[in-house]
Amino acid sequence: MSDELVVDPRTSAPISFEPSFLDRSGWVMPLLLGGALLLAMLLSLCLGAYPLPFLKAAQIVGHLALPWVLPENPPWTVEELIVVQVIRLPRVLLATFAGLALGLAGAALQGMMRNPLVGPDLVGVSSGAAFGGVLAMLVGWTFFGMVGMAFAMGLLAMACTFGLSHLVRGGVQTMALILAGVFVGAFFTALVGIVQYVADNVQLPGIVYWLLGSFVGADKGKVALIAVPVFLSGSILMLLRWRLNVLSLSDLDAQSLGVNVRRLRWLIIALVSLLIAGQVAVSGIVGWIGLVVPHVARMLVGPDHRRVLPASALVGALFSLGLDNIARSVAQQEIPVGILSALFGTPMIAVLFWKTQGKGWNRE
Amino acid sequence: MWLVPFASMVVIVLVLLRPDPQLPIPTPNRIVTDMVGRTVSIALPFKGVAVTWAARASDYLSDTGAPEDIVRMGAVKREILTRSLLGTIFPALLTKDTIWDTKPISRGRGPNAEVEALLAFKEASVFLGGYRMVPVFERVGLPVAGLKWDDKSNDVMLIGLAKMHTAISGHPERGEVLIERYWQAFHLLEQELQPARLDSQPRVLYMSSMTKNKRSLGYWNRAHPFNVYFPRAGTENAVLDASEMGSPDAERILLTDPDLILLRDTLVIPNSQSPAEFMADPRWQGMKAVAARRVYRLPTAFPVDMRGIGLMPVMVRLMAELAHPERLRPNVRTMLRDFVLADFGYRMSEDEIDAALKLDENGDSAGFDRFTRDYQKDKS
């Protein structure tokens, strides 16, 4: 690329507005991704030990979603209704919402930290939330007590990461941030280990399996546990999504454009912590999705956070739903989703790393 | 536009606000109270019991003596049963393949993952399962009798199991008989042993000797439910620790330095050291019990596959006789034969009793000859 100005400043002839490809996809992508997600959810409802054909599953969900009373003599058996409504739907929703939360959190974190190489598990917030979660399990708190504790500890971990990276050399810097995230993550993982050590034999297997990350044991309560934080903090994040563009410039730059950088950053940190707390409370640490998915979203809709945030949420949901389907159908024994996400996520991020080197990744 | 997918998510979540569908309560039915204290409605005619995770088919078998009740067995391996006393008493169980087809209730996947398979499984009238999985079954309205394993006293657990198992199989009177005999056996032992008048109570180490790999050395500490049996046998648990610690190291075992050592049965712990190997192991040479050759293998019959209320008194009697040979007449063989005959209508041969008591493995151990079939004849 030549380092020459293309335009003569003296002649500023008006140029007609031409919508770019991305502008045209303004309605294509949301419908495409949303449709894919709905279809994937329906297909996931047909997956499992109880035989249930696709059309019947769709029929049942259709009836359930409409605000009318179920028919007196339904064309389905009670068992089939139970399978869809009580067993599979909560699980599908759990996987979907965990993916939404991770995708949103990842995109918001990457934008806020101006660094495409961070994810909720890399800045320590997942470990912090996990520590809060096991602590809550130890003292016997459940439901929103657990989310609250996970939120508090996740926030603490994020604050530690930021504090530490500031100590290194005033200002938020890429390498310092990643290293600080690793330190803080390791520290909270050690705290989780201590809780595991202290926990008695009855609690231990539950804690260990939960930590591996899994959607096993989905029910209404768990769906509420993650749906509330996702809707709450997700909708605020969605409203803030254009601000993320501005925040992703330098501090000074964003400040000079009239953004209260400090306040906005802490707001986003709190929202991300809440998202991750909800996700960790229902499914333990599920790594890598939050790191990989925003990249995929950016490939689909470009870098503008107005589109990246929702797209990343939907791609995250698709990803997590797909992993969960693999987890519960491929092997004889159910594989924890946390293991699968690392198994699929790390090669993907390696490829992305190689493909996009020199595009804002390797520079300060 | 981006709002559309998220709005549809909201609609789908609202589906969960609908009341959960429930399987109808079967009629006619048999109402049973399980160990957790719930009422379970079991459809009649009785089709049988599916034994799932954390429940033992062997417990149900020994409590009820009704092998025909069991339609699925999850938690007992076929080869373990083959080598056990129950396998000898109920040989038909071993050959009935459908019982062992554990696909819907296999151990590994757990009830959460397999709740759909359970729903599709229609061959049993009731499931047996640990009480932690009761919520999973209840969520879909499947009849489940919950078991509780965390009582501090084994008495409470055995009695609860016996009551529940016999009620499920429709013969609660059998449970009452078993409970009565259980208490009576301990009463008789107390009369004969007079534990209150003992000058010394030998210290017994009861351990699972998974020691060939030199790692896992589980023992029964004072928090274990079986701890209640030590005083009844006129003994003291050599382990002072009452925490929930599972695996002590070798030094901790050495520190207990008991008067006698009971090694658990080999059925579920295939790598275990035999008494001879244990006594030859250089690690244990300093122990009093090893010097006195008072290291024993516990009989096959218990506690593994017949740890139910029926034969537990025989195990305690055996422990008492090993600890106080001078105060007690040899009665273990007779008790075993009589109890098995009473419970299952099965007459054990002398060879079967020898095998059950593990005479072969205990040949090198001091004082075990009192359990041989000719012991009294030699004396007289």
Place this chain on the structure above:
Amino acid sequence: MSDWAIQLQDVTFAYGTGKSHGPWVLQGLDARVTKGQVFTILGPNGRGKTTLLHLLLRTVQPTSGTIQVHGRIGFVPQLFQVSFPYTVLDMVLMGRARHVGLFSLPSRQDEAAAWAALERMGIADLAARPFDQLSGGQRQLVIFARALATQAEILVLDEPTSALDLKNQGTILEWMARLSHDTGLTVICTSHHPHHALAVADEVLLLFGPGETIQGPAGQVLSEPHLERLYGTALRKVAFEHEGRTVQTLVPVYAGVPERQPRHERHDGLLTQ
């Protein structure tokens, strides 16, 4: 209505707070920027150029003294790279942040303002291009457009010509002069190049050190003795005719460089020693 855009009175600044503050960066600084002028701040590294910009942007507060600003400031930072490959339009749109509510997206009006700014800078055809694939000069123009989109009355530029090649330096200088003369914007910039100041600035502020400053019209203040004192190296002011107009510029002498030995011209035309 006063004719000044920015007024600094007795401004003193040191990093750190309380008694443990660092050395004074600025001391008793009085300065005044007239509306619609190009105002250049000159000084070697570490004399407080950047600090002064930060004070104007209110990202730091003066230890004592007052800073009055009439009008909205639009900031053009030094050439920077973005972490995400935003399009040029996205970048310019960000200039509207002050006009968009915290929880809203930019409206059609905001987009129109961004387009208007792009067109005013004559780079509307770049709108869909990724910002990070542009040349340095193009990027600087995009940031100018972004500052225009903020509807600023005062442009504050941090070393706008550094990291650019000669041609692009000229273009940026042209734009600074045009924006100030044609539309009445006040343009404040820092620079390392006194000849750039001489070319476009109406007023110049020289920062010799804490408490030592000179402000005045470019033609007067940019004198040889002043500059020699400022930079510690000799400069000559030269004037010549070019295409019918008198051009004044400053040339460094580089007296420390030893005089070069005459070179012999080889027959193949290449120089050799």
